[in-house]
Amino acid sequence: MATSRSECEQQQEAGATSTATVTTSAGQLLRQRLVNGGSGHESSPTTSTSQSNGKAAAATSLIVGNNTNSSGTFMKLKTYLLALRPWSLSASLMPTLLGSALAYRSQWSADFSMVTFFLTAFTVVTVHCAGNVVNTYFDFIKGIDKQKADDRTLVDHILTKDEVVSLGAILYLAGCGGFVLLAVLSPAKMEHLALIYFGGLSSSFLYTGGIGFKYIALGDLVILILFGPMSVLFAFMAQTGHVDWTTIGYAIPLALNTEAILHSNNTRDAESDGKAGIVTLAILIGRTASHVLYAMMLFTPYSLFFIFGLKYSLWFLLPLITLPQAFQIEKRFRNEQTMHAVPKQTAKLNFFFGILYIVACCCAQQLPTFVWRKH
Numbered sequence: 001m002a003t004s005r006s007e008c009e010q011q012q013e014a015g016a017t018s019t020a021t022v023t024t025s026a027g028q029l030l031r032q033r034l035v036n037g038g039s040g041h042e043s044s045p046t047t048s049t050s051q052s053n054g055k056a057a058a059a060t061s062l063i064v065g066n067n068t069n070s071s072g073t074f075m076k077l078k079t080y081l082l083a084l085r086p087w088s089l090s091a092s093l094m095p096t097l098l099g100s101a102l103a104y105r106s107q108w109s110a111d112f113s114m115v116t117f118f119l120t121a122f123t124v125v126t127v128h129c130a131g132n133v134v135n136t137y138f139d140f141i142k143g144i145d146k147q148k149a150d151d152r153t154l155v156d157h158i159l160t161k162d163e164v165v166s167l168g169a170i171l172y173l174a175g176c177g178g179f180v181l182l183a184v185l186s187p188a189k190m191e192h193l194a195l196i197y198f199g200g201l202s203s204s205f206l207y208t209g210g211i212g213f214k215y216i217a218l219g220d221l222v223i224l225i226l227f228g229p230m231s232v233l234f235a236f237m238a239q240t241g242h243v244d245w246t247t248i249g250y251a252i253p254l255a256l257n258t259e260a261i262l263h264s265n266n267t268r269d270a271e272s273d274g275k276a277g278i279v280t281l282a283i284l285i286g287r288t289a290s291h292v293l294y295a296m297m298l299f300t301p302y303s304l305f306f307i308f309g310l311k312y313s314l315w316f317l318l319p320l321i322t323l324p325q326a327f328q329i330e331k332r333f334r335n336e337q338t339m340h341a342v343p344k345q346t347a348k349l350n351f352f353f354g355i356l357y358i359v360a361c362c363c364a365q366q367l368p369t370f371v372w373r374k375h
Helices: 002-035 045-083 090-104 114-141 161-185 190-206 219-240 247-268 270-275 281-311 314-333 339-363
Strands: none
Touching (some): 090 247, 114 161, 114 190, 190 219, 219 247, 247 270, 247 281, 281 314, 281 339
């Protein structure tokens, strides 16, 4: 019985093998005919193999070419994105969010529009990006950005000068397009919005282009106004259609924190900037005074929030969560070996600091009042 059972299994295996062989042969014949264009005649094995190899090589070449093109396009887009210095965009985005939050808490909150909000953010951020690109171009042209520069876009020939100019022009045009749509939808008067918008746009260009405020120790003042009161007022007015000068008071903490980003950058580059023949506030006051000024701009907003928290609402104590991080950054700023990364770290702090401040403004039952009263 064992022998007959074994013979039976051998016969089954042989039958399965022959079936698989027939199936494989049929599959090869079908593929061969498909390669021959579906014709009824058969080609020689050599011809069939060469045709198959040729088509396989062509398909492989096409796939590799597509992957290379996709990878090249992705890398180019990534290069353009890095040229915008995305780490610095919190400087313009936070004041815009704050102005919008104040509009939401105002007596005109019923007219708040998300479309207007996104258009405002788009308009402000694109102008900021364009200003960054202009800064990259003129710093390189004037010989300020060299081998040790933080911005590598033109120094390392990642983009050409023509590409940088084209990118800046496209961003300014995009910002103007966003402004036109915003002016149509906003309840604010066209001339009021245009005054602030084109004032900000021209300042972003003149920061390094034309007059070059950065090179004559006026850059700090421009940034303090542009990324503080001006941006907050623009966002508030775009939503409500009204001018409220008390928004300047709310902008002070963000403006000081944003200015700390620029001042840390100028203090780090003071030596190279001096050799290039430009003058910044950090060069004028010296290293020691620059350390003191940076600490004042970094920690003064926390003092204001402590006062707001005790007087108006405990929600304003929320930004104090970032205070330990501020102490760490200030310690790195005092050390020449670690201060190279301080501008980006300060920008990161600015983002979280700003978000918590905006949350506090949205949640607090009572907002601070900035009204001068005569006694």
